[in-house]
Amino acid sequence: MLIPLSWLKDFVEIDVSVEELARRLTLAGLEVEAVRYVGLPMPQGPRHEFKISGLEWPADKFVVAAIHEVRPHPNADRLVLCRLDDGEQEHIVLTGAPSLLPLKGKPLAKPFKVAYAREGARLYNGHAPGWELITLKRAKIRGVVSYSMVCSEKELGISEAMDDIIYLPDDAPVGTPLADYLGDAVFDIALTPNMARNANVLGVARETAAILGKPLRKPSLDVLAEGAPIKGQAAIQITNPDLNPRFMLGLIRDVEIGPSPFWVQMRLKLAGMRPINNIVDATNYVMLETGEPLHAFDYDVLVERAGGKPPTIITRTANPGEKLTTLDGVERTLDDFTVLVCDTAGPLSIAGVMGGEESEVTENTRNVLLEAASWNFINIRRTVQRQKIASEAGYRFSRGVHPAVAEVGLRRGLELMRQWSSGTVAKGFLDAYPKPQHDPEVLLTADDIARILGIRLGLDEIADLLTRLEFACTPEGDALRVQTPPHRLDIGEGIIGKADLAEEVARLYGYDHLPTTRIADELPPQRPNPALAREERLRDALAGLGLREVITYRLTSPEWEARLYPPDARDAAPAESDYVRLVNPIAQERRVLRRSLLASMAEVVVRNSRHSPRQALFEIAPVFLPREGDLLPREPLRLALALTGPRELPHWEGADTAPMDFYDLKGVLEALAAALHLEDVAFRPATHHALHPGKCAEMLVEGEPVGVFGELHPAVAHDLDLDAAPVLLADLDAAVLLSHVPDGHALTPISPFPPVREDLAVVVDETVPAAEVEAVIRKAGGKRLVDVRLFDVYRGEQIGAGKKSLTYHLTYQDPEKTLTDKDAAKIRKRIIKALTRELKAQLRA
Amino acid sequence: MLEALERIQQEALQALAEAQDAEALEAWKVAHLGRKSPLMQVFPQMGSLPPEQRPLVGRRANEVRQALEAAYAERAEALRQQALQQALESERLDITLPGRRPPRGGLHPVTQTHRRIIQIFAEMGFQVVRSREVELDEYNFQLVNIPPHHPAREMQDTFYIDHGGDGEHYPVLLRTHTTAGQIHAMRAATGYTGEGPLPADPPPLRVILPGMVYRYEQITARSEIQFTQVEGLAVGRSITFSDLKGTLTDFARSMFGPTVQTRFRASYFPFTEPSAEMDVECFLCGGKGCNVCKYTGWLEILGCGEVHPTVLRNGGYDPEKYTGFAFGMGPERITMLRHHIEDIRYFWSGDLRFLEQF
Numbered sequence A: 001m002l003i004p005l006s007w008l009k010d011f012v013e014i015d016v017s018v019e020e021l022a023r024r025l026t027l028a029g030l031e032v033e034a035v036r037y038v039g040l041p042m043p044q045g046p047r048h049e050f051k052i053s054g055l056e057w058p059a060d061k062f063v064v065a066a067i068h069e070v071r072p073h074p075n076a077d078r079l080v081l082c083r084l085d086d087g088e089q090e091h092i093v094l095t096g097a098p099s100l101l102p103l104k105g106k107p108l109a110k111p112f113k114v115a116y117a118r119e120g121a122r123l124y125n126g127h128a129p130g131w132e133l134i135t136l137k138r139a140k141i142r143g144v145v146s147y148s149m150v151c152s153e154k155e156l157g158i159s160e161a162m163d164d165i166i167y168l169p170d171d172a173p174v175g176t177p178l179a180d181y182l183g184d185a186v187f188d189i190a191l192t193p194n195m196a197r198n199a200n201v202l203g204v205a206r207e208t209a210a211i212l213g214k215p216l217r218k219p220s221l222d223v224l225a226e227g228a229p230i231k232g233q234a235a236i237q238i239t240n241p242d243l244n245p246r247f248m249l250g251l252i253r254d255v256e257i258g259p260s261p262f263w264v265q266m267r268l269k270l271a272g273m274r275p276i277n278n279i280v281d282a283t284n285y286v287m288l289e290t291g292e293p294l295h296a297f298d299y300d301v302l303v304e305r306a307g308g309k310p311p312t313i314i315t316r317t318a319n320p321g322e323k324l325t326t327l328d329g330v331e332r333t334l335d336d337f338t339v340l341v342c343d344t345a346g347p348l349s350i351a352g353v354m355g356g357e358e359s360e361v362t363e364n365t366r367n368v369l370l371e372a373a374s375w376n377f378i379n380i381r382r383t384v385q386r387q388k389i390a391s392e393a394g395y396r397f398s399r400g401v402h403p404a405v406a407e408v409g410l411r412r413g414l415e416l417m418r419q420w421s422s423g424t425v426a427k428g429f430l431d432a433y434p435k436p437q438h439d440p441e442v443l444l445t446a447d448d449i450a451r452i453l454g455i456r457l458g459l460d461e462i463a464d465l466l467t468r469l470e471f472a473c474t475p476e477g478d479a480l481r482v483q484t485p486p487h488r489l490d491i492g493e494g495i496i497g498k499a500d501l502a503e504e505v506a507r508l509y510g511y512d513h514l515p516t517t518r519i520a521d522e523l524p525p526q527r528p529n530p531a532l533a534r535e536e537r538l539r540d541a542l543a544g545l546g547l548r549e550v551i552t553y554r555l556t557s558p559e560w561e562a563r564l565y566p567p568d569a570r571d572a573a574p575a576e577s578d579y580v581r582l583v584n585p586i587a588q589e590r591r592v593l594r595r596s597l598l599a600s601m602a603e604v605v606v607r608n609s610r611h612s613p614r615q616a617l618f619e620i621a622p623v624f625l626p627r628e629g630d631l632l633p634r635e636p637l638r639l640a641l642a643l644t645g646p647r648e649l650p651h652w653e654g655a656d657t658a659p660m661d662f663y664d665l666k667g668v669l670e671a672l673a674a675a676l677h678l679e680d681v682a683f684r685p686a687t688h689h690a691l692h693p694g695k696c697a698e699m700l701v702e703g704e705p706v707g708v709f710g711e712l713h714p715a716v717a718h719d720l721d722l723d724a725a726p727v728l729l730a731d732l733d734a735a736v737l738l739s740h741v742p743d744g745h746a747l748t749p750i751s752p753f754p755p756v757r758e759d760l761a762v763v764v765d766e767t768v769p770a771a772e773v774e775a776v777i778r779k780a781g782g783k784r785l786v787d788v789r790l791f792d793v794y795r796g797e798q799i800g801a802g803k804k805s806l807t808y809h810l811t812y813q814d815p816e817k818t819l820t821d822k823d824a825a826k827i828r829k830r831i832i833k834a835l836t837r838e839l840k841a842q843l844r845a
Numbered sequence B: 001m002l003e004a005l006e007r008i009q010q011e012a013l014q015a016l017a018e019a020q021d022a023e024a025l026e027a028w029k030v031a032h033l034g035r036k037s038p039l040m041q042v043f044p045q046m047g048s049l050p051p052e053q054r055p056l057v058g059r060r061a062n063e064v065r066q067a068l069e070a071a072y073a074e075r076a077e078a079l080r081q082q083a084l085q086q087a088l089e090s091e092r093l094d095i096t097l098p099g100r101r102p103p104r105g106g107l108h109p110v111t112q113t114h115r116r117i118i119q120i121f122a123e124m125g126f127q128v129v130r131s132r133e134v135e136l137d138e139y140n141f142q143l144v145n146i147p148p149h150h151p152a153r154e155m156q157d158t159f160y161i162d163h164g165g166d167g168e169h170y171p172v173l174l175r176t177h178t179t180a181g182q183i184h185a186m187r188a189a190t191g192y193t194g195e196g197p198l199p200a201d202p203p204p205l206r207v208i209l210p211g212m213v214y215r216y217e218q219i220t221a222r223s224e225i226q227f228t229q230v231e232g233l234a235v236g237r238s239i240t241f242s243d244l245k246g247t248l249t250d251f252a253r254s255m256f257g258p259t260v261q262t263r264f265r266a267s268y269f270p271f272t273e274p275s276a277e278m279d280v281e282c283f284l285c286g287g288k289g290c291n292v293c294k295y296t297g298w299l300e301i302l303g304c305g306e307v308h309p310t311v312l313r314n315g316g317y318d319p320e321k322y323t324g325f326a327f328g329m330g331p332e333r334i335t336m337l338r339h340h341i342e343d344i345r346y347f348w349s350g351d352l353r354f355l356e357q358f
């Protein structure tokens, strides 16, 4: 929302600087994002609380001047020399302004008032694209000395217009600093939805007046109406008052279409609109000023459409398949909820959004029928979204305009049209208001304010603050009866209204002046959150094991997840319908919610492989699994791990740079289980589509499967261009894993008696899993066997084909006494016996 | 005899001075203190001396032996010291050579920021509650005072889920804010189901709602389709806007520095009334103006406000008896400000060159 300072000053006295006003508007919730200086002094120093842009016009460099004579240039046809008076002296100024060329050597009927830049002025280059600053210097151009300039809008930073110089009004006083005459500053205010009432100059002026404690000078609503009454010249028919609570018409006859006054055009440009002609400009001006979008119809076109009779304006929803060509030249097919403004011959405009081509005001228009209406903002919002129309009217009506503002807009519009076009306003209006707006009344007490804001204000203080914003406040016992003013739609009833009014009180009192206190209210019962505590322990444990946490996109595509299947097995991948799918994805590769973390992990590994040879990663995040018969999917928490690259990075004295393999990942999981004090952790062979069938295992805790891990399937790795080194992946159910984390664990006492250590080498069949050997050893060893550590696996001729030799460090210890050699031998014998009996193991010499 | 002892001592000490290593020292010991050494030969000869000389010679011989043994020990110690010095000298390392680094793991920067925020509020009695990411429109919007077609929906472009929609409205979406969890948390505390009379005397509530949220945005250096939020909610019988200011100012000082200034600006959120934005004085330039704060001296840190009466009621708290405040912030933005991160896309990239800097 662009608000020129000069326009604000029509309605409120402003005695603070531009910067101070911007700051105070921002604190009150009208966030000034930027200020564009058009001539006025710009703030100095590196710090400013909003973006600044624009050009300052120093008083000694830019002044109002008068051209008294246009002389030909001796050496150039397309340049002229102006004899110009800047209030101090005469100058000969060189210009190529096309509008002056035809006047060469001719007497001027009256002097032209122009914007004059003296030698040394800094201004924008009017002959180059973009916004390049230049300084006027003395130079010879085609043999004539030039040092100053008659300026275009572009050169002054007013607009992008650079094809001609600015002609100021005839009464512009020569010699006056240009900044005093024309200087302005334009506030760019970002309005939140609750501030829709302030999407206009009057609204911002009202806030400004309230903030500064100044009176608001509202525009006059008087209309000089001297023409034959409108009654009988047109009629209104509203078919759905819920969608169109109010519709008003006024009539102005015998207008002369022409340009608007200079200052009107200036304000429209500064507010971001293009001047068209006096009638269209009046509708735009009133919309910018009051917030009421107006629509001007060519009255004679409507009469003609009505067969020469007075037209009847009908508002109704569109019929199935109904079409209308709007002002932007687009033929639009309308929805059944779209409200149209029609006459008996058909639709004229999309209500509150955009007019139709046929009935718009043209250069030939003589009589204007002016519409000011009120529309259901939700319905306008739907229309704007469906038709994808960005119009100023649609912007305002889709945020809500109070029906009372229609009359303000209509009166102001008719009067300005009369002043600018010499037309005659018909007496009276047509006003259909079938659904009057109810403006809430709220009973507000000092207790209410204290309860919400934490500050005790007197009723008179509260009334003073609210009255500044035009709330009518009447004391009633220990309360105020607060009447919402007829331009606001954001105040609720009852307890909601109290909260709404508390905000208004707080805004004007100043958020920064409210006290800063600590909560005195009762502390809620404090409860542990074991699920979160365990999840954070899991994170810390994994980071402690040297893994990096990643967080990846939860949005993916079925195709990407299918790449975790070997190319010849992709038929088994989940179908599109197995996913939680977006209606409106931003991109095809982010159109579903992931079912697995593995594909996300692979995506990261692929990307990192270009620059990071060693990767050790984990992610803890939910996946999303649709549920039959439920709108909402399951969101189970998963844990994924990935390892790839050298075990150690190269070191100058040598390092284990062999690529990490299955056992590195298994080791991480074993260490993780130890860190979490999981008991009864087991592994068994498993299969998984993404993993090498011989290098894949399932992890079980207390007999419950928690997930699988292993080496990425070579075919998948090849497809992902990841065959440089094995990639180890784990995909675990974090919730199940964490459910086995004990709340506490008891310590094993440390025996003061010395342990006995010995090695044991056994030969077993290749098919016997090592875990089974260890299990037998542990079981047979009993309590005194405190540690079993496999330290060598050997296969070779010495022991024969189909066999393997496993060598263990065994540690025996007793908490109560020193073990003798005899004790140790007894345990050893038991172990060997069990191994021989259960696994047909042979002792290796 | 006594003269012989003098000579033995002198010669032995001379020889000892020439012993330069452990081997020579051992040879000296054998030669001068061994069984066959001249000194030791003196003792068996004592019997042939006249009896009156024996004590004298015997005492002297023992004195010589002790002197030689002491000299030996001293020399041995000197040689050991010398050898140690040599060894220390020759074993000197180039300590500028790189060490052997164990692989270093670490937590994601966003996790770290979440933990900081959660810990600060935990000290003020706020406890973490988490809720689902695929959410009903009802919880994400309607129950937090954002009915269909509300203008505030345009502030939050939404990803809708293709499940049960009619082409214009979809009942399921990816939550656009953790505010969706407010109703869940309040109803868990009050036991309210959304129907029937409000509970008579529900307990107060202080919760922190962290989690991933989603917006329909283009992915750029400044905007992401997924990002995290940390939201807070306090409900009680007298929780005022001044309490909100105090609580969040305490938070800002714990998070950004004990002397940091805060500023509250009026703002708008459908689920709070009054609403505010809290700015924190730029902790990079101390408010003087820099490119991080865009020369404003302030950093926008969070949105907040008193809980809207409608939201309280939907959660099961009677807004005539209870008040509360809520706030929400973006940990990524805070992380970016603290670490001068220019591009939000780093966070979900998994790029180790980024992550290893934390």
Ligand SMILES: [Zn+2]
Binding pocket: B282, B283, B284, B285, B286, B287, B288, B289, B290, B291, B292, B293, B294, B295, B297, B298
């Ligand atoms: Zn700064």
